[in-house]
Amino acid sequence: MLNYNKCEPMAVNTAALIGGGLGLLKQKKLDQAASGSKTFTKPKTAVGKLLGNLSGRTAAAEQQQAMKESNLSPKAEANLMQQGKLSTPVTGGFSFGGEASRKTYLPFVVVAGVVAIFYAMRRRKGSRRRY
């Protein structure tokens, strides 16, 4: 017979969770550094260095610096440029004739503006009627 009173709660491995979380944070910073979406600088103070090592800021700053110094091989550069020649049609928004190379939401903005003016006018008319 099972004695349910003796059941212990499932153990939570806190260290693994914290480690995983910090790993994700570090990976996010490394990805941002690789894509160039954010610029990272190396922390200078002792506390900053400690936190930077934990959060991945130091690693991201080092990666960004190393990336600036690293060059592509001629073949890789030529191949990437070759692929860049392809114009990929952009989906979403409207294109005014030809192949869409940049999506625009201008028509939506114009229509939204006209509708907003229409409703504003109706409101004003309605309020006049009430008086």
Place this chain on the structure above:
Amino acid sequence: MSQIGVLTASTTSVFNLDFLPERFLIGSTDTDIPLSNLSVVTSGTQLFSVTAAARIIALAKYDMGTTLGADIKVPMWVKFSEGRINKQTTILVTNSGATTPAVFAASTGINSVARRGVEQSINANANATFTDFEAVFFDPTNVLRIQVDFANGFSDQYAPQEIDALFSAYNNADADGRLNGLSCIDAFSGAGEIKQVTIFNGAAVTVVLRTDYVEL
């Protein structure tokens, strides 16, 4: 980074790394290439999937600059990227040999440009077009002809023998103008940039290994 592990004889080994190395070495530069399967996945993207020893050796020869002569060993120092990419990577290799060579991974810088090497089959009596590649490798046994479109707008039909001659004119090749028995079309050789090739296949399936670069 240096040694990342050791292969087991006649077994598939998996290396989970938190980065994609630029170069991957099996054993030493004097080790016979024992792999029959090579797969690399980085951050969920399949970069390499090569399923035959002949194609892996051809790729290694292309990367290292091959040496003339059948019994001269070619180092398995395959290029995976333009520099170390700090993203989760799984490298799977099948060692079909009886030896247990060490495996090394090293880079020359940090980068975000990875190399891809994937296979595509062309059915019998069919054709396939390959665009914007670094190189394509294939067994020319069943290939009838290849249409080569250069970036300057000129295109011509090449026989498999002419493809071998074209490759060996501008690259190091084996005596037959091939790499380990496979014909190779290099898109960026002294012959001028090649934008597209169409391979017309004959009696049986031909597997083509295509390499290019991608920004991760």
